[in-house]
Amino acid sequence: MININTKIKLNNDVKIPIIGLGTYQIKNGKECEDAVIWALENGYKHIDTATIYGNESSIGNAIKKSRVQRDEIFITTKLWNSDHNDPQRALDKSLKNLRSSYIDLYLIHWPVEKVRNETWKILGKLMKEGKCKAIGVSNFTIKHLNEILKSTNVVPVINQVEFSPYLYQKDLLEFCNSRNIYLEAYSPLTKGRKLVDKKLVEIARNYRKTPAQVLIRWCLQHNVIVIPKSSKKDRIKENINVFDFNISKEHMELLDNLNEDYRTSWDPTDIV
Numbered sequence: 680m681i682n683i684n685t686k687i688k689l690n691n692d693v694k695i696p697i698i699g700l701g702t703y704q705i706k707n708g709k710e711c712e713d714a715v716i717w718a719l720e721n722g723y724k725h726i727d728t729a730t731i732y733g734n735e736s737s738i739g740n741a742i743k744k745s746r747v748q749r750d751e752i753f754i755t756t757k758l759w760n761s762d763h764n765d766p767q768r769a770l771d772k773s774l775k776n777l778r779s780s781y782i783d784l785y786l787i788h789w790p791v792e793k794v795r796n797e798t799w800k801i802l803g804k805l806m807k808e809g810k811c812k813a814i815g816v817s818n819f820t821i822k823h824l825n826e827i828l829k830s831t832n833v834v835p836v837i838n839q840v841e842f843s844p845y846l847y848q849k850d851l852l853e854f855c856n857s858r859n860i861y862l863e864a865y866s867p868l869t870k871g872r873k874l875v876d877k878k879l880v881e882i883a884r885n886y887r888k889t890p891a892q893v894l895i896r897w898c899l900q901h902n903v904i905v906i907p908k909s910s911k912k913d914r915i916k917e918n919i920n921v922f923d924f925n926i927s928k929e930h931m932e933l934l935d936n937l938n939e940d941y942r943t944s945w946d947p948t949d950i951v
């Protein structure tokens with residue numbers, strides 16, 4: 680049985696909370712500080728950001744202001760595409776912004792052609808130096824993962840990809856499971872766009888839960904780490920209130936069948 684404090688042990692023994700706050704498009708400054716503080720007040724112990732989101736410094740400030748200790752919080756940030764020429768400089772900048780001496784999880788944000796495998800080796804060195812506790816990738820397809828696995832013996836701990844019933848990437852999930860790479864679901868709420876889908880609304884009614892809560896729970900029941908984003912206090916609270924119900928096998932299957940390869944973000948399929 681999972682609960683609000685459940686953590687997953689990654690392939691290098693680092694533990695990650697199964698749910699975190701996504702922060703894409705949360706504005707640096709008061710909006711982001713408030714969101715992170717509300718999240719911490721409501722039991723979140725995991726914050727997902729990226730250099731390109733431009734809000735690392737507010738996340739650092741919010742954590743300093745909160746009563747939660749840094750080592751109780753799991754922070755993910757990501758190396759941006761234009762920073763592959765100097766990952767160490769990029770990571771140092773993120774550390775400064777986040778006001779921390781380490782990042783819990785550092786991800787390659789996108790499988791940038793030609794350079795990604797070399798970058799991966801450099802991230803391995805930065806991890807050995809203690810600047811990050813774990814390294815992983817984002818938006819990698821099976822092809823990209825196979826390539827990286829061949830080039831090194833450091834297996835990514837996580838592949839963060841878009842994942843929801845409307846983009847049920849079953850083959851990728853099975854591949855990652857078989858290689859001990861955890862899948863992490865971004866845009867699990869389809870950026871809010873499918874929350875009015877009748878079939879989803881109907882299922883949610885059975886559990887007296889909201890469509891958003893059902894989408895988050897669906898990820899968790901697939902053993903996928905999930906990072907819903909909201910900048911609103913009530914929704915931040917709502918989105919972590921997903922541990923008092925269990926979606927039945929029948930409803931899980933109905934949700935699985937909503938797949939229509941629906942993406943809200945970028946598609947890495949054709950990246951060579």
Ligand SMILES: NC(=O)c1ccc[n+]([C@@H]2O[C@H](COP(=O)([O-])OP(=O)(O)OC[C@H]3O[C@@H](n4cnc5c(N)ncnc54)[C@H](OP(=O)(O)O)[C@@H]3O)[C@@H](O)[C@H]2O)c1
Nearest residue numbers: 701702703817865866867868869870871891907908909910
């Ligand atoms: N690695 C990557 O390439 C990548 C790409 C995209 C996202 N991500 C990460 O994944 C996180 C989540 O993905 P996302 O931000 O794209 O989208 P999302 O979490 O699927 O959806 C966020 C949207 O849903 C709304 N929302 C949140 N909770 C709701 C609720 N309970 N009821 C109704 N609406 C609700 C939010 O509005 P309000 O804020 O107004 O509540 C926002 O518009 C990001 O924030 C980011 O950290 C990573």
